[in-house]
Amino acid sequence: MAEEEQVCVGAKGEADNLGVRIGAIFIIFASSAFFTLLPIVTRRIPKVTVPGAIYDFCKYFGSGVIIATGFIHLLQPADEELTQPCLIPAFSEDYHMAYAFTLISMMLVFVCEFFAYRIGSTMLSKRLGSVVHHHASGHNAAHENDARERETETLRHAEMEDALAPVDAKDKQVDLEVGSHLSEDAHSGASELIGVFVLEFGVIFHSVIIGLTLATTDWDPDDGDKFVVLFPVIVFHQLFEGIGLGSRLSLLPAALGKWVPLLLGLAYSIVTPVGMAIGLGLRQTYTSDTPTGYYVTGLFDAFSAGILIYTGLVELLAHDFVFNNAMHKAPLYKVALNMLEVCLGIAIMALLGRWA
Numbered sequence: 001m002a003e004e005e006q007v008c009v010g011a012k013g014e015a016d017n018l019g020v021r022i023g024a025i026f027i028i029f030a031s032s033a034f035f036t037l038l039p040i041v042t043r044r045i046p047k048v049t050v051p052g053a054i055y056d057f058c059k060y061f062g063s064g065v066i067i068a069t070g071f072i073h074l075l076q077p078a079d080e081e082l083t084q085p086c087l088i089p090a091f092s093e094d095y096h097m098a099y100a101f102t103l104i105s106m107m108l109v110f111v112c113e114f115f116a117y118r119i120g121s122t123m124l125s126k127r128l129g130s131v132v133h134h135h136a137s138g139h140n141a142a143h144e145n146d147a148r149e150r151e152t153e154t155l156r157h158a159e160m161e162d163a164l165a166p167v168d169a170k171d172k173q174v175d176l177e178v179g180s181h182l183s184e185d186a187h188s189g190a191s192e193l194i195g196v197f198v199l200e201f202g203v204i205f206h207s208v209i210i211g212l213t214l215a216t217t218d219w220d221p222d223d224g225d226k227f228v229v230l231f232p233v234i235v236f237h238q239l240f241e242g243i244g245l246g247s248r249l250s251l252l253p254a255a256l257g258k259w260v261p262l263l264l265g266l267a268y269s270i271v272t273p274v275g276m277a278i279g280l281g282l283r284q285t286y287t288s289d290t291p292t293g294y295y296v297t298g299l300f301d302a303f304s305a306g307i308l309i310y311t312g313l314v315e316l317l318a319h320d321f322v323f324n325n326a327m328h329k330a331p332l333y334k335v336a337l338n339m340l341e342v343c344l345g346i347a348i349m350a351l352l353g354r355w356a
Helices: 002-007 018-044 052-081 089-094 097-151 157-215 227-249 259-281 291-322 325-329 332-352
Strands: none
Touching: 018 052, 018 157, 018 227, 018 259, 052 097, 052 157, 052 227, 052 291, 052 332, 097 157, 097 291, 157 227, 157 259, 157 291, 227 259, 227 332, 291 332
């Protein structure tokens, strides 16, 4: 047992190559911010015209990145971390707890998202309902003005009623159609907002652990699991994940304001560097090769995996393909191209999982 416990007792980190590690913080921030904010900014600048195919590629490629991140970069490491021999038998021997925590995470997201969608769509419907009421009031005011004008003429009262009756019916139908469209917009808007916020929470949640892990990783060019190999892989990981998140944030409704997507993109970009800064500060006292370190990183990874797997499969793939009427009517070549873009994102992130 003593030998098994020794497996989980890592040496405290040394302040080796501190300048490079500090530089890595700014490199990761710059690359994450650039590729996350790029689709958001270009979509909001009228003079910048980016082909729609580019946005489509970023969106569907990013969906694949999110799914692969959940399975390859979070769930599998979580299982390794929570089955270390120094942990209690309930984790290390009796059961693969990482999968249980991932399932719990997925169901929590499902329940929270359902009620958030229910409350959010109701609130949006009420807000849009005032627009419908204003629309109807505008038509009524127009009818009154028409009536006053007609009363000044020599038309008979019966002719006025005959002339106005079909107009009223037509306008009522217009009001009903507007209300129906606004109600659909409320449900669609609520679903889109909630899905993006869940995705944002998931990527931020695990980005802290990524930064902490990278900052406390030993510098050893001869070891494939050490900083020299892990750093460039993390850069590409953040880059591709940033593309996926940024493409989704760029599609948020303009009613939210132009600053909300930018702030959300900036929040993602800064979280990993913040985690690295914390890791550098704790480097002399913290090591992940301890029972506490394995519990913390394992639980964070497992819960993040559940969030990203649910978001990737339900919010992204299902909404983009299965429940998307536009995709049902799209040419077969476009559907095939978009599916290939998803597969490309999955393949590249799965390949990066070979090293990180």
